[in-house]
Amino acid sequence: MRFSFDDDQLTFRDAVRDLLVKECSPDAVREPTRAVWDALAEMGVPTLLATEAAGGMGLDERWLVLLLEEAGYAGLPHPIVETAAVAMPLVAERVDAAAMITTDLGGPIVPWASEATHLLLADGPGLVLVAGRDAVVEEVDTVDRARFAGRVAWEPGVAIGVAGDRDLAFDRGAWGTAAFLIGLGQRMLDLTVAYVNEREQFGVPIGSFQAVKHHLADAALQLAFARPAVHRAAWSLATKSPDRTRDVSMAKAMASDAALLTGRKALQCHGAIGYTEEADLHLFLKRSWALARSWGDASWHRDRIGAALGI
Amino acid sequence: MDLTWTDAEQAFRTEARAWLREHLELWREQCGGVIHSGDTREGFAQHLVWERMLFEDRWAVVSWPKAYGGREASLWEWIIFEEEYYAAGGPQRVTQNGIFLLAPSIFEFGTPQQRDVILPRMAAGDDLWCQGWSEPNAGSDLASLRSRATKVDGGWQLNGQKTWTTRGAFCTHLFGLFRTDPASERHQGLTYLLLPLDLEGIVVRGFSRLDGDEGFAEVFFEDAFVPDELAYGTPVLGGENKGWSVAMATTSSERGLTLRSPGRFMATAERLVALWKEAGGPPHLRDRVIDAWTKAEAYRVQTLQTVTNTVEGRPAGAETSLVKLWWSELDVQLHEIALDLLGPEGELDDQWSKGWQFSLSGPIYAGTNEVQRNIAAERVLGLPRR
Numbered sequence: 001m002r003f004s005f006d007d008d009q010l011t012f013r014d015a016v017r018d019l020l021v022k023e024c025s026p027d028a029v030r031e032p033t034r035a036v037w038d039a040l041a042e043m044g045v046p047t048l049l050a051t052e053a054a055g056g057m058g059l060d061e062r063w064l065v066l067l068l069e070e071a072g073y074a075g076l077p078h079p080i081v082e083t084a085a086v087a088m089p090l091v092a093e094r095v096d097a098a099a100m101i102t103t104d105l106g107g108p109i110v111p112w113a114s115e116a117t118h119l120l121l122a123d124g125p126g127l128v129l130v131a132g133r134d135a136v137v138e139e140v141d142t143v144d145r146a147r148f149a150g151r152v153a154w155e156p157g158v159a160i161g162v163a164g165d166r167d168l169a170f171d172r173g174a175w176g177t178a179a180f181l182i183g184l185g186q187r188m189l190d191l192t193v194a195y196v197n198e199r200e201q202f203g204v205p206i207g208s209f210q211a212v213k214h215h216l217a218d219a220a221l222q223l224a225f226a227r228p229a230v231h232r233a234a235w236s237l238a239t240k241s242p243d244r245t246r247d248v249s250m251a252k253a254m255a256s257d258a259a260l261l262t263g264r265k266a267l268q269c270h271g272a273i274g275y276t277e278e279a280d281l282h283l284f285l286k287r288s289w290a291l292a293r294s295w296g297d298a299s300w301h302r303d304r305i306g307a308a309l310g311i
Numbered sequence: 312m313d314l315t316w317t318d319a320e321q322a323f324r325t326e327a328r329a330w331l332r333e334h335l336e337l338w339r340e341q342c343g344g345v346i347h348s349g350d351t352r353e354g355f356a357q358h359l360v361w362e363r364m365l366f367e368d369r370w371a372v373v374s375w376p377k378a379y380g381g382r383e384a385s386l387w388e389w390i391i392f393e394e395e396y397y398a399a400g401g402p403q404r405v406t407q408n409g410i411f412l413l414a415p416s417i418f419e420f421g422t423p424q425q426r427d428v429i430l431p432r433m434a435a436g437d438d439l440w441c442q443g444w445s446e447p448n449a450g451s452d453l454a455s456l457r458s459r460a461t462k463v464d465g466g467w468q469l470n471g472q473k474t475w476t477t478r479g480a481f482c483t484h485l486f487g488l489f490r491t492d493p494a495s496e497r498h499q500g501l502t503y504l505l506l507p508l509d510l511e512g513i514v515v516r517g518f519s520r521l522d523g524d525e526g527f528a529e530v531f532f533e534d535a536f537v538p539d540e541l542a543y544g545t546p547v548l549g550g551e552n553k554g555w556s557v558a559m560a561t562t563s564s565e566r567g568l569t570l571r572s573p574g575r576f577m578a579t580a581e582r583l584v585a586l587w588k589e590a591g592g593p594p595h596l597r598d599r600v601i602d603a604w605t606k607a608e609a610y611r612v613q614t615l616q617t618v619t620n621t622v623e624g625r626p627a628g629a630e631t632s633l634v635k636l637w638w639s640e641l642d643v644q645l646h647e648i649a650l651d652l653l654g655p656e657g658e659l660d661d662q663w664s665k666g667w668q669f670s671l672s673g674p675i676y677a678g679t680n681e682v683q684r685n686i687a688a689e690r691v692l693g694l695p696r697r
Contacts, residue, residue: 002619
């Protein structure tokens with residue numbers, strides 16, 4: 001029994017963190033470019049789970065989970081979960097290592113649908129791969145303007161069937177989104193801690209008030225217990241555990257709840273400045289709203305846990 | 312990361328499970344099938360019989376050295392034992408305040424004589440220890456305590472009052488904090504004393520907890536004399552006027568791992584799932600049952616991380632406040648749902664309503680949850696103190 005990460009895994013995480021600090025600042029989330037994606041691709045992040053024969057790194061979810069948390073912390077405005085966790089393990093040998101792949105497995109509002117080079121789409125009980133230029137995308141306005149989402153259709157004949165386990169692909173997406181949500185939650189908490197230490201009212205930092213402390217302790221509490229559940233699900237996926245589906249659902253249910261609660265606390269403790277697009281908080285807050293309810297919301301996943309418990 | 316148990320750990324689990332199954336049955340038979348609460352005089356005596364059975368086969372204090380009655384189990388094996396203990400329906404440990412709260416401090420600060428005399432007798436249930444910290448005017452603000460111990464020829468003279476002393480009326484010994492430097496304030500000038508309760512000048516009065524059991528006591532000291540030489544040598548643990556730092560060593564174990572391991576909440580969560588089924592599977596309560604089960608499992612998983620960190624030399628710090636918040640609020644949640652499942656039947660004085668009442672003490676004892684939230688905000692998140 002050893003529930004911690006290896007030095008190599010932590011070193012890789014630190015490298016990705018350093019990259020994201022430089023290339024994915026809040027300004028870059030407001031005005032996304034492909035630069036950060038290309039840099040991540042150069043490090044091998046999108047193809048981390050793909051086999052070496054398919055041009056990937058042949059690593060497992062225990063490596064990826066930390067990187068997806070970092071991506072969430074940065075609010076990365078690209079389909080890293082969809083590409084790295086869901087699509088690449090299935091289609092890496094058919095696409096370029098820098099391919100940006102999205103999917104509709106998490107819900108009908110497909111993020112980065114126009115921008116993606118490929119789309120991995122549900123087709124009956126199976127999956128198909130469609131090139132970006134062949135997809136018919138109806139763009140939609142989303143609350144989080146960095147999502148660039150759309151509804152997707154395709155003409156018969158353009159899609160190539162994808163062999164593989166769709167349930168596993170879904171579980172990887174739900175789990176990857178849970179990891180991203182943990183990162184978002186941690187970022188919102190950190191932003192708020194910094195703000196309440198600095199902001200003064202009644203002559204003192206507002207963080208000295210117990211009412212504010214207790215809000216943030218509640219957020220820290222939920223994140224502190226959701227994060228190990230997400231890490232455990234990484235292990236369950238990596239080792240093909242028979243409890244995989246239950247563990248993934250536990251991760252997503254807890255991460256969704258923790259991120260939504262943290263968002264509420266963060267907004268409340270920011271006060272009026274939080275209720276603007278001037279402050280950075282909204283970049284992470286709006287993403288958390290979208291992700292908490294895609295790939296199954298908390299109740300949906302609890303329903304699956306119940307099924308695993310036989311109730 | 313490897314979340315599997317070794318063959319040796321599996322064997323330990325199997326051995327514990329088999330022993331518990333067999334001996335719990337034996338104990339229940341000896342009790343005539345009726346087991347009273349360990350917080351009543353009658354039930355306490357029954358539970359001591361059980362503690363004796365545990366001790367005789369070295370299950371009372373599995374992680375302790377063999378010389379003191381343990382089996383030198385690793386922290387992992389201790390977690391496994393706790394899981395098996397509660398899954399088997401093992402009863403409350405009436406010796407827990409000694410073995411989980413006092414013993415860690417004795418291992419850390421005790422003299423060889425204190426260790427050699429106190430620990431084996433504690434493990435065997437020969438000496439029964441209760442905690443004398445809280446006072447009528449010192450609860451969450453423990454450092455404001457006023458009971459005093461004055462150095463006199465050949466010993467200490469004690470005056471003052473302790474209260475909320477769990478099972479004090481049934482115990483033989485008390486570990487407590489006393490002000491030994493009359494000029495001192497707050498955390499300074501306190502001494503951690505270990506004393507028998509049968510001394511002249513000490514009066515123990517039991518009183519009822521919320522659930523009606525005589526589980527609490529107040530302890531009055533009126534010129535009570537504690538000699539410098541007891542069976543275990545000096546009554547002072549860890550040095551004169553150093554009581555606060557010695558005491559804090561036990562609060563972190565109380566908040567963290569040792570007092571409330573995940574095993575007991577997992578067992579309650581499994582019973583809750585079973586109760587939902589017995590109640591005919593009411594759909595409107597299903598999500599809440601699953602949510603509570605998930606939080607119990609999350610505590611188990613989080614603990615695997617804490618134990619790994621401890622074993623690898625990174626012991627938990629202020630984040631133990633978050634752990635205390637988690638299990639205490641989880642315990643309330645588990646029992647609240649059970650009562651909702653029972654509906655009007657929940658009024659009956661039985662295992663679930665008893666557990667519910669006990670769960671309500673969790674957010675209060677070992678530092679109220681309001682204080683824990685302050686600690687978490689200040690020491691984990693770094694918010695300003697004032």
